[in-house]
Structure formats: structure tokens, C-alpha cells
Amino acid sequence: MPQDTPESTVEPTASRLSANAPQASCQEGGHAVERVDVAIIGGGLVGASLGAALAELIEHSGLKVAVVEAAPMAPLAPSPQEVAPSAGEDDAWQPSFDARASAIAAGSAAHFSRLGVWSAMAAKASAISLIHVSEKGRLGATRLRADEMGVEALGYVVPNAWMGRVLHRRLAELPLDWHCPARVERIEPVAAGHRLWLSSGSVLEAGLTVLADGGRSGLKEALGIESDAAPYDQVAMIANVAVGRPHQGVAYERFTRQGPMALLPLPGQAMELVWTHEKGSEQRRLALSDRAFLEELQAAFGDRAGAFVKVGQRHVYPLSLVTARETTRPGLAVLGNAAHALHPVAGQGFNLALRGVIDLVEAIEQGLEAGQAPGSAATLAAFERRREADQRNVVRFSDGLIRLFGIDQPLLSHARAAGLIGLNLAGPLRRGLARRAMGSER
Numbered sequence: 531m532p533q534d535t536p537e538s539t540v541e542p543t544a545s546r547l548s549a550n551a552p553q554a555s556c557q558e559g560g561h562a563v564e565r566v567d568v569a570i571i572g573g574g575l576v577g578a579s580l581g582a583a584l585a586e587l588i589e590h591s592g593l594k595v596a597v598v599e600a601a602p603m604a605p606l607a608p609s610p611q612e613v614a615p616s617a618g619e620d621d622a623w624q625p626s627f628d629a630r631a632s633a634i635a636a637g638s639a640a641h642f643s644r645l646g647v648w649s650a651m652a653a654k655a656s657a658i659s660l661i662h663v664s665e666k667g668r669l670g671a672t673r674l675r676a677d678e679m680g681v682e683a684l685g686y687v688v689p690n691a692w693m694g695r696v697l698h699r700r701l702a703e704l705p706l707d708w709h710c711p712a713r714v715e716r717i718e719p720v721a722a723g724h725r726l727w728l729s730s731g732s733v734l735e736a737g738l739t740v741l742a743d744g745g746r747s748g749l750k751e752a753l754g755i756e757s758d759a760a761p762y763d764q765v766a767m768i769a770n771v772a773v774g775r776p777h778q779g780v781a782y783e784r785f786t787r788q789g790p791m792a793l794l795p796l797p798g799q800a801m802e803l804v805w806t807h808e809k810g811s812e813q814r815r816l817a818l819s820d821r822a823f824l825e826e827l828q829a830a831f832g833d834r835a836g837a838f839v840k841v842g843q844r845h846v847y848p849l850s851l852v853t854a855r856e857t858t859r860p861g862l863a864v865l866g867n868a869a870h871a872l873h874p875v876a877g878q879g880f881n882l883a884l885r886g887v888i889d890l891v892e893a894i895e896q897g898l899e900a901g902q903a904p905g906s907a908a909t910l911a912a913f914e915r916r917r918e919a920d921q922r923n924v925v926r927f928s929d930g931l932i933r934l935f936g937i938d939q940p941l942l943s944h945a946r947a948a949g950l951i952g953l954n955l956a957g958p959l960r961r962g963l964a965r966r967a968m969g970s971e972r
Contacts, residue, residue, distance in 0.1 A: 562733070566596045566707065567904050568894075569726060569736035571714055572743035573599030575632070575690065576866035576883045578697035580742060581706060582645050583891045588704050591898060596707040596734055598726070600747070603698070603710055623654070625689040627770055628842040631802050632693065633658070633781070633794055635685045635881040641888055647696050654692045656795045657683035659779035662834065665786075683779070687794045687802065709734075717749055723861035723905045738861055738905035740890070745868035750854065755864070760851040764789050765812050767805040768847065770796065771827070772840035777801055782835060793835055801835065803827070812846050858914045861905035863890055889916035 568584065570577045577597060587593040625631075634642075634655070642648035657676075661684055664671040676684045701708070709728055716727040723737040741749055750757070771793075782793040789806025796802055805827070807815070815823060824838045831838075852871040857864040866883040890913050897909030 563725070563735050564596070564707065564732060565722075565735045566594045567736070568593065568595045568738045568740065569724075569734050570595065570597045570740045570742055571726075571747070571749065572741070572866075572868075573597050573601075573603075573698075573708075573710060574742070574744065574866075575694060575697070575880065576744075576887065577740070577742035578694060578701060579884055580740060580865065580887045580890065581704070582647060582697055582700045583641075583887050584894075585645070585700070585704055587891075587895060587898070588706060593894075593898075593904070594707075595704075596709060596736070597701065598712050598714055598728060598734075599708075599710040600713045600743075601711060623692070623695075625654075625691060627772075627800065627840075629770075630690045630768070631687050631794065631796060632690055632880050633685055633687055634693075636681055636683060638881050638884045639683075639686055641884060645700070647700050650696045650699075651688055651693055652686070654797070655686040655688045656797055657779050658685045658687065658781045658795060659683060661781045661783065663783045664834070665784070685781075687781075687796060714747065714749060717752060719753075719859075719861065736861070736905070737903050738863065738894075738910075740863045740865055741868045742865045743868060744866060745852070745854075745871070750864065750868060753859075753862070755854055755856050757852050757854045762849045762851070763809045764806050764849045765809055766847045766849055767803070767807055767812055767815065767844055769803050769805075769844045770800055770842040771803050771824070771838050772798075772800050773835050774837040774839050775799065777835065780835070782831075784831060784834075786830060788830075791831060793831075803841075805830075806849070807846075809848070816844055816846065857917065858910040860907045860910065863910060863913065865890065886917055889913055892916070 570580055573581075577599070581595060581597055584593060584595055588595055634651075639648055639652075642651055659676045661674040662671060663674070674684060676682065709730060709732060712728040712730040712732065714726050715729050717739070718725050720735065722735060724735070724739040726734040726736065726739065728734065741747075743749065745757075776799055777793075777795045779795050781795060782791075784791045788808055788811070790804075791806065792804040794802040794804075815826065818826065820841050823841055823844070827838050827841070850871065852867075854864050854869050857869045865886050867879070869886065870879075870882065872879045872882070893909050893913035893916060894904045896912065897904065897906060900908075902909045
């Protein structure tokens with residue numbers, strides 16, 4: 531399934547969350563050291579999802595959690611229950627035409643439902659009823675249908691700002707400590723976990739520190755955690771486009787000689803475009819007028835989605851397969867893009883990260899029941915066992931898909947076309963691919 535833009539495009543929207551008064555037990559350079567069980571570094575979609583998933587342990591087991599977010603956040607409006615329905619800001623909330631969005635697999639939507647936040651997210655979500663996979667210049671296509679799987683949707687597309695808004699509103703209901711805007715300027719292992727010095731002057735000592743900052747802060751490198759990077763020598767051009775006819779909830783994934791393309795359904799007759807370019811070749815298209823750009827997009831994609839009639843701002847991101855060599859240490863876990871950055875067209879990145887959130891929370895919960903602290907070696911080893919196979923399989927699947935369709939050889943191209951035709955005819959194989967796209971098969 532086509533996928534969201536990189537984590538760096540998340541648009542944070544939140545207020546200062548309700549917080550417990552810091553409990554100081556010692557002094558560090560004139561500052562009280564606040565001890566917490568879990569410190570989440572990064573309040574974007576992955577970090578906020580983790581905070582929301584820890585709600586039951588926070589509320590019923592007394593787990594003390596802190597969230598550190600570097601980006602300043604706008605005030606959060608009161609929830610619809612706090613204002614008259616006619617004045618509810620949620621009813622009037624609309625993303626701009628250029629707002630970024632993420633593809634949420636059906637399995638991820640089910641997780642958000644268990645957290646009690648999906649009904650709010652779904653209010654602004656676009657359902658994916660069909661995924662259409664094809665290769666330009668070759669016969670054959672594969673269609674993955676929600677009705678064939680007996681589900682309402684294969685997935686959903688949700689504006690990042692709205693998803694963040696809903697998650698931050700849930701965090702605002704929890705008794706956790708919110709440090710925003712604040713950066714972790716220094717991090718050091720200590721006997722009880724890690725000590726964090728914040729730009730705000732606060733000092734935290736966390737039994738478990740979770741890096742959910744997208745890997746952009748340099749904290750991984752400061753801790754000596756290395757990553758393996760395999761550049762695709764490609765960039766992703768991201769933009770929203772309007773189409774001349776209803777998209778009917780169809781998501782498209784199309785492979786071309788220059789790289790894969792994806793279109794995600796958005797509200798109305800808008801779609802989010804992810805267009806892969808060979809590195810350096812994107813500059814010419816960035817400079818095109820809107821009309822010329824739409825003409826080239828139409829020629830590259832074809833008429834399956836109808837006529838492209840409008841394009842918004844164009845953004846470009848370099849693409850690499852990046853995997854951290856370590857995702858756990860005693861007192862430390864790495865989640866999201868900090869742990870793995872995948873090709874966005876493969877449609878797995880955020881959903882893989884969210885399954886990591888689920889597995890970490892389950893490991894923490896089971897560890898607490900066994901008398902283990904959240905940052906204990908036993909708890910994090912259990913988490914690592916849960917994640918290993920899923921991450922390995924998804925990385926192989928997404929990377930293999932991109933590289934397979936990137937080989938320009940006539941015989942292989944014909945074989946791929948035959949495979950797409952065969953996959954569309956073979957019900958069990960097609961349904962297996964659909965289950966992976968839905969996030970219900972690891």
C-alpha cells in the first residue's frame with residue numbers, strides 16, 4: 531500500500547499537556563533531577579502513539595512518563611465535549627490543500643481503536659477501498675479489494691496534523707510530564723537507566739529512554755549506535771493533486787523506469803502524490819509551472835485516475851534504506867524512523883513503527899507483571915524478540931519490491947507483467963498480499 535511521507539513532515543499540533551509536579555530526589559548542577567520510568571524523546575506521531583498506548587499503565591499502574599518534544603506546538607482547542615456543538619472547532623477543522631497525510635493500515639486503525647482514539651481520527655480519514663498495482667508500459671495489474679477481504683477498508687489516509695491533534699489531545703488527558711519545546715542536549719547511561727539534560731534546564735533520569743525522534747537529533751550517534759544505509763540514489767517528490775473525477779477510495783502504486791509512483795486518496799477529489807525520481811533529475815520538474823508539471827505527471831501516470839487538474843506545493847526528500855544496528859540496550863529502545871527508514875512507496879514505514887509501539891508496550895506490561903522494570907534487560911530482550919522477525923520481513927519485502935521493479939531488463943519486465951496478471955487471477959496469493967498491506971500479517 532502506498533505510504534506516508536517521512537516523519538520529518540509531521541505537523542505538530544498540541545498544547546502543554548497536563549503534568550505531574552517533578553519529584554526531585556537529588557540535585558545536578560543546581561537543577562533537581564526528575565526521575566521517571568519512561569522518557570519518550572520525540573512527540574511526533576510515533577512518540578505520541580507510544581504515550582497514548584501507555585495510558586492504562588500510567589493511569590492504573592502509576593507508571594511515570596515524560597515526553598520531550600523539540601518543536602514548539604500551537605495551543606490545542608477544547609474538545610467537542612467542552613464547547614457547544616455549533617462552535618466545535620473540530621467540525622470546522624480542515625487541512626490546507628498542501629497538508630501532508632499518512633496511510634494507516636487496517637491493522638493500525640484497529641490498534642488506534644483499542645486506544646480509544648480512532649473514532650476521532652476517522653472523522654477526517656479517507657478509506658482505501660482498492661489498491662491498484664501496475665507497471666508502466668506492461669500489461670497486467672493487481673487489484674487488492676476490501677470487499678474481497680470482507681473488510682470495510684484496506685486502510686485509511688489521515689492528515690498528519692489531524693492525527694497528531696487527536697493523539698496529543700489524548701496525552702493531554704493523562705498525568706504525564708510534557709517538556710516542550712525542549713531538546714535533549716546531553717544523554718549519558720547511569721546505573722538506573724539514562725540521564726537526560728534538556729535545553730530547558732530540566733534534568734531527567736529515566737529507567738527507559740525511547741528514541742522516537744526520527745533519528746534527526748544526533749542522539750543515536752552520541753550513544754554510539756551505528757546504522758546501515760543503502761541509498762536508492764532516488765528522491766521522493768511529494769505533492770497533493772486534484773483529479774477531475776471522484777477517486778472512489780482507490781490507491782495507486784505504479785512502477786516506472788524512473789522509479790515507483792503512488793497516489794493516495796484524500797477527502798474530496800484530492801490525492802497525495804509520491805513520485806520517485808533519480809537523484810538530480812527532480813530539479814527540472816521542481817522548476818516547471820503547475821500546468822507543465824501536470825502534463826508530465828499525466829504522461830507518466832496515465833489516465834487510470836482521470837485527469838490531473840491542480841497541484842500544490844512540491845517537496846523533495848532523499849531516499850535510503852536505513853536500519854539501526856541496535857534497537858535496544860539496557861534502559862534504551864529505538865522506534866520509528868530512528869530504527870528504520872524505508873522507501874515510502876512500499877507503504878510500510880509508519881505501520882511498522884506502530885507495531886513496534888504495540889510490542890514495546892506489551893513487553894513493558896508483561897515485564898511489570900513479572901517484577902521487571904520497563905528498562906530492564908529482560909523486558910527489552912522480550913521486545914527485541916517480538917520485533918526482530920517483523921522488521922526483517924518488512925525490510926526485505928519493501929526493499930525487494932523497489933529493487934525488483936527498478937531492474938530494466940526486457941525479460942524480467944515481461945516476467946513482472948506476467949506475475950501481476952497471475953497475482954490478480956490467483957485469489958489466495960492476492961489475498962495474502964492484501965493481508966500484508968492491511969497490517970494483519972507480519
